[in-house]
Amino acid sequence: MTRPNSIWRALAGSERGLRRMLQYWAATALLYLAAIAMVEWQVLYGFSEVGAMRRLEVFGIGGILCFYFLVRFSTPLRLKPEVLAVTQALYAIGCGMWSYSISGPVRGAMLPMTVVVVAFCMFALRPRQTLVLTAVALAAMGGTMWWLQAQDPVRFPPEVEGITFGYLAAALLSTAVLTGEMHKLRARLKRRKKELELALDTIRQLATMDELTSLANRRHMNEVLAAEERRGPRGAGTCVALLDIDFFKQVNDRYGHAAGDAVLRAFAATARAALRSHDVLARWGGEEFLLLLPDASPQDARMVLERMAERVHAMRVDGLEQERRISFSAGLTERRDGEAFADAINRADKALYRAKEAGRDRIEVA
Incomplete structure (x- = not known):
């Protein structure tokens, strides 16, 4: 001074x-x-x-x-x-x-x-x-x-x-x-x-948060991904995963959209509780979710998804039959050095498609 x-x-x-x-x-x-x-x-x-x-x-x-x-x-x-x-x-x-x-x-x-x-x-x-x-x-x-x-x-x-x-x-x-x-x-x-x-x-929250699930919305997630790209490579790498709730359309058709909304809210809360402190989960669209896992190898990321799947299986939602089990399919990939997140997400999307084709309720790694 x-x-x-x-x-x-x-x-x-x-x-x-x-x-x-x-x-x-x-x-x-x-x-x-x-x-x-x-x-x-x-x-x-x-x-x-x-x-x-x-x-x-x-x-x-x-x-x-x-x-x-x-x-x-x-x-x-x-x-x-x-x-x-x-x-x-x-x-x-x-x-x-x-x-x-x-x-x-x-x-x-x-x-x-x-x-x-x-x-x-x-x-x-x-x-x-x-x-x-x-x-x-x-x-x-x-x-x-x-x-x-x-x-x-x-x-x-x-x-x-x-x-x-x-x-x-x-x-x-x-x-x-x-x-x-x-x-x-x-x-x-x-x-x-x-x-x-x-x-x-309130406006800032609405601009960055999905109103139904209280997760980050797609717009905010794109901002997070852009910031992650500017930050440069990490020592342990970064993984992304696309998640899709299995047979969600059947829930809406059989139990109504109110029950479908309840499933989305319950899934978001349960999935978020299974994440690490610096992971980011966003509602990507409909019943599809995007998960960003910084500083994570594919093995670490898979462990997070498996822990998430276990908790989601045990989840019970009001308005649904007790024996109705909620599950999700996931496509997981590790972002390559210097790769745009759009390309990594595209590979995760293809892995998600394979998980669905293989019978759902599973994790496919690209």
Whole structure:
């Protein structure tokens, strides 16, 4: 790790949520610095007393640094985002009260900052919490205005302070209502995003999985085979087998298609339970299945198929007579070096045909 990266990691951490909170902190820090620059203008033009403004600037910069450490180490300190948001908001309201009381004739320009404080909290607080914060801001600023007009009615006429408070109340309450609506909108968007993600997961499953048997479908199996071809030769080789359930048409004709579907589902579950962890079984079409056996010699692959056949023989399916035994025929082949899977599957298909011609319920190796 380079030195600049290590410094950045130390300052911002590595967690995505923490970095997002520090981005919010950076935005508020820029706002504080912009306000301090405006304060310097007030002093330059003689609207505010230098000593009072310098104390406010030190208070503001100290708050910026303090909140950086609170946010940066919020995890070990167990400070929740909403707690940090409320704390920073109350601090900003205090700065607003202070700046309003010492800004002289331009004090009205301080009031939009109070509205900004409430707006910033919309990302961390619930609508009811935002309303409570709005009430606190109104009480704090209203108390400041009342105290100023009571102490110095010449510089702070009661009528002017009353009208100013009315405008501030209208702006804050409107912001609080809009913040509540924005919170509801964000909640709906999050809910719809989650629903969309679930729908996409379902679509992905439907695109890769056979709905009846829950096995890989032919399209997905072709993708697996293509990936296997790109991977190149393996040490132990790769085998493929085509499987066909014996006399499946008779099951459909005698017991109905519902029973046929039950046979397919039972066969898929039983066959899959007999496979190795990295084998892939797919429904290739109708009652035909394709089995990919990576890292397997023909002897190993045959053992897998024999184990599968034994379990399928013992399988019982609801809707069929107890003595009705399910079996399958299989054509097995080993993929040659550099051979396309289409050619290997073609040889397995010919072996499957021989297995059927020889009486079914058997495994033929090509």
